Amino acid sequence: MISGQQLSGFRIAVTSDRRSNELIEALQRRGAETTHTPLLRLAPLEDEQFLLGQTRRVIAEPPAVLVVTTAYGLRRWFDTAEAADLGDQLGRALEGCRIFTRGAKALGAVRALGLTVAGSASAGTSEALLELLRGEVAGASVAVQMHADNDRPLARDIRRLGAAHVVKIEPYRWLENSGDPQISSLVEGICAGRFDAVTFTSAPSVHTLLTAAAARGLLPTLVRSFNERVQAATVGPVTAEPLLQAGVHSPLVPQRHRMGAMVLQLVIALSDQGTLSVDTARGLCQLRGRTLSLNNQDCTLTPLHAEILRCLLQARGNVVSRDELATSLSSLPSRHALDMTLSRLRKSLPDPGLITTVIKRGYRIA
Structure with missing residues (x-):
């Protein structure tokens, strides 16, 4: 390669x-x-009145603690504030906060804004961040920059650590796509x-x-x-x-x-x-994903053909029975289709003799 x-x-x-x-x-x-x-898909920043409302609240009543979960979310928050001529006011409001971050990228984004970081959860997980905040938020007002809906338990858990109240800052919204045919x-x-x-x-x-x-x-x-x-x-x-x-x-x-x-x-x-190499009677056989290389001749296999060949190569020349092969192939329509599928696979190989049939027993690599 x-x-x-x-x-x-x-x-x-x-x-x-x-x-x-x-x-x-x-x-x-x-x-x-x-x-x-x-x-x-990230929702466009066309209507950010809700985020701007959260921003004005932070400016009017700066929190004692700011929790930053993502670098992109922090940058998007400041971009929105600056577009509304609130960037400088937001920066001044956060200067007095004790800032904690989740992960290295969030840490870098805070420092890039010229703000001081009180602590960072280097592991980059919510669990590590909560452990970092233990004993740091009791009785305090806290602003949490949210990443997405799955970050909502983070705000709840910060309240459980004793925060007086928590303001959720939601810089971006995701448009869910699960019904898309793709x-x-x-x-x-x-x-x-x-x-x-x-x-x-x-x-x-x-x-x-x-x-x-x-x-x-x-x-x-x-x-x-x-x-x-x-x-x-x-x-x-x-x-x-x-x-x-x-x-x-x-x-x-x-x-x-x-x-x-x-x-x-x-x-x-x-x-x-994902790469399987076997010396065979027909030469060196290498399977990488769905690409088979046999004696420097390459061919692209279908997913099912690649799955069959991988099973046979992993047996290293030992016979694989029809039942064993059919059981291991999740996408095989039926056991009766196995012989036809093997026939098509052989025809697609640089050398059809790579796979041999052992009468009444099964198949093996030559």
């Missing part, structure tokens, strides 16, 4: 709206085939193993996918596919949290909560776990 093409042969679904082009380009530069299905295709594609990985850059987008799958009666199948065949890649622990709660065992969570770190971790994971 030539340098820079580490993801060649892999199909990756991108679910973000904001900065999606940047992510898609990073994946495609590394050879990946991508599809783009935004699970959420999302149906994404859910079905994940369940059928048509993707090697799916990327997530926000917790609300994960919630939308899980809601869409549940509405279609496919949530257990979706979770099983993530655990067995499709790699879920997240930008950080906050994004990974709803996947873990749904039962997805090992979503990728980079140590540095950055999109670039997520891409690099995905390269490592797919190269290690």
Whole structure:
């Protein structure tokens, strides 16, 4: 594999709206085939009267504590305030606050505004942030910059820590997309193993996918596919949290909560776990996602064909019975379709002799 093409042969679904082009380009530069299905869209900043009302309240009665959950949310709040000629007043109101942040990016955004940070939850999770706030908010007025609806328990938990009252600052609204036909295709594609990985850059987008799958009666199948065949890649622990709660065992969570770190971790994971190399009687066979390379001849397989070939390659030349093969293939229409599917698979290979039939026993790699 030539340098820079580490993801060649892999199909990756991108679910973000904001900065999606940047992510898609990073994946495609590394050879990946991508599809783009935004699970959420950020509502336009056309009518921000509610946010401006919250801003005027903060200016009139500056809180003792400000909790910042996301860098983008803080910047969007200040952009809205400045457009209404309230930016300077908001900045002065926050100068006297004790500011706590969730994660490194939020910390950087606060410092970029020239404000002082009293503490930062480096782990980047709501749990770590609440632990940081323990003993810091008792009897205090607190303003919390919200990320999305799933951050609402954070305001409740801050009240439980003893805050006198909590003002929720909501800089942006997400437009939920779960009924979109494209999302149906994404859910079905994940369940059928048509993707090697799916990327997530926000917790609300994960919630939308899980809601869409549940509405279609496919949530257990979706979770099983993530655990067995499709790699879920997240930008950080906050994004990974709803996947873990749904039962997805090992979503990728980079140590540095950055999109670039997520891409690099995905390269490592797919190269290690998604690539299968076997020396066969027909030469070196390498399966990367849905791309088969046999003696330097490449071909692209259908998801079902790739799944069958992976099962046979993993057996390392041992016979796989028809029943074993049919049981392991979640997308096989019926057991009777197996022989026809194997016939089509052989015809699509650079060398049909790679797969041999063992009479009355099953199939194996030559």
